[in-house]
Amino acid sequence: MSTAPTEKKLSLIVASLLPYLRRYARALTGDQQTGDKYAATTLEALLSDRSVFDEIESPKVALFHAFHLIWASAGAPTGEDETGLAKRAQAHLRRLTPNTREALLLHTIEEFTLDEVAEIMGTDVDEVEHLLNVAQNEMTESINGRVMVIEDEAIIALDLQGIVADMGHQITGVASIASEAVKLAKETQPDLILSDIQLADGSSGIDAVNDILRASADVPVIFITAFPERLLTGDRPEPAFVITKPYSEDQVRSAVSQAMFFASTETLVS
Template identity: 40%
Template structure:
């Protein structure tokens, strides 16, 4: 359970669209008692998922978002993801495939990348553009990122956490968000360090290395604001 908790927080935050609401959803699932019809490591994911009603959404339903996040962001097998959300495997497979097609049809957004390693930045650009989005700028350091965001006003920021000599990605984003309300996705090789719920932390976190579908669903969630549980 303790090993699963940070990643359940990541899942809930991405699903709901914010740190505070996502962490509150995890706490609610723990208070309510976890499902007994799924294996222990999956029980917390299931508890969180089953608190969210399956609303249709503009492009992708809440249940489809869950399946996308579980299989792409949390790297669960489709069999485990179907068990978590409470769907037969065949239906889960059909819903997931429909959701992936819907992601490709969603309007693209302008993305600014904050990454200090040139080769990695190039790879990220290619990956972002392969998902149908437009990279409007790449910043390698904190000061450059703040100035670039002020000038470009991107639709989304994709930021590395560690910028080496160039500063800190989280600090750069905090400065940017003082001036504009822009969705942010953080990229890190150590996501558990940003999932302690002990401080202000990002709502959207992708583990390095990441796949195109993980970026696509995280981008969709960040731009759309997540699902509603009201």
Template identity: 40%
Template sequence: MSEPDRTALLSALPYARRLARALTGSQAKGDAMVADALRGGVSGAAGEAEARLALFAAVARVAGSQPEEPAAPLTRTERLLLLLTSLEELDLEDAAGVLGLDADLARAMLASARERLRAASAARVLIIEDEPIIAMDLQQLVESAGHEVVGLAASEAEAVALADRTRPTLVLADVNLGHGGDGATAVERILSRHAMPVIFVTAYPERLLTGSRVEPAFVITKPFEPTTLAVATFQAVTRGVPIGAG
């Protein structure tokens, strides 16, 4: 691999990790999937944009070699389409190309998958966000996706106390809580007492996707569209395991 290709792939790695972790619901399984994709070879990685698409395609091939889960609410291809177009913000044509699908077929599959998002099991969500307006916006988005918000926490201490009292089935956490502490630390304290999936919201997702330490399985980028939150919540509810779990 030439040096420009290596540089492009290194830039694309955090996003491939995000895709694979969200697909599997696990940091360990997602990162192992990316490692298998790299070992299998990545072609067409001349620039950063091309490298990202090529690495996504390699991850999809590895995922496709694994058995389909019986009775899953969505097929693996449907999940990948949702994740590629929402979490990774690809246009439909690029997402279809990554998965080797005809664009019209991909469009129909995506529409069907979006219709079934609300049919997934509803979550009881704790939102950790120090900005009141953003917290209320998140609450509205979560509730519009069919989930229940059990509490809004503006600080680390409040988040831990609310988690103890309400026993949520999903946590949606901002990383930076300003003077209220650190969202990641709040989550660590909560998960030391209760097991549940967590979605982190951050303006700098690559900082949580290095693969060099215990990191989240679900990361979405600020600002985000309502569909992105709906897809991430769906994946966390149906595939989620606690941060750092296998």
């Protein structure tokens, strides 16, 4: 049993953790609006009952546990009003084994330990390990596509290419500045974009992606940044997948598999 923080201190703690909860919710649903609705519902529930922070020592684990209770009680979103990529995402979600993606995202992207994932999901470590194994198989099975990298650091770009190629995807090219990225995307029409935010000439990966998405709105994007909290503000359209630098190979593999899974259509190589 923990000593709960004061109301004011708790508010500050939750505010600092909110970008990461939104990242998780967005990746879990495959859509910004749907994910943010679940995050907002979690905050509303905590306004009336904060007992979870009395019961769980880590505020971050407690916050994610509160989210999971709401997510589990509501069930996966139906996506009845969704269109385009979001609609395909929900169709894919309905075919997955329950709780597998939650475990995978919590462990690989949010970097919770197995014990913490078990506490968040209200299960045990053995079950978490089983869910992770199932998730890896379901997310990567028979889904391959064309991936473009926007990154100005040569070593990182090379590393990303290696990880993605080892997964069976085709690299369409690497761009180090925004103008190159827009041109490359137009020429190669990738199924997925991996993008840094700050590029070599001072241009923005966000601006490049926005220009690309005007022509191909349904291309999923994974941003890789040292400052994810600057991207997850809720002030503008944001990607479903955000990886924090320095990243791990497992994080990249997880995000790529899920983004490609969501975006997979008959046009992808399978």
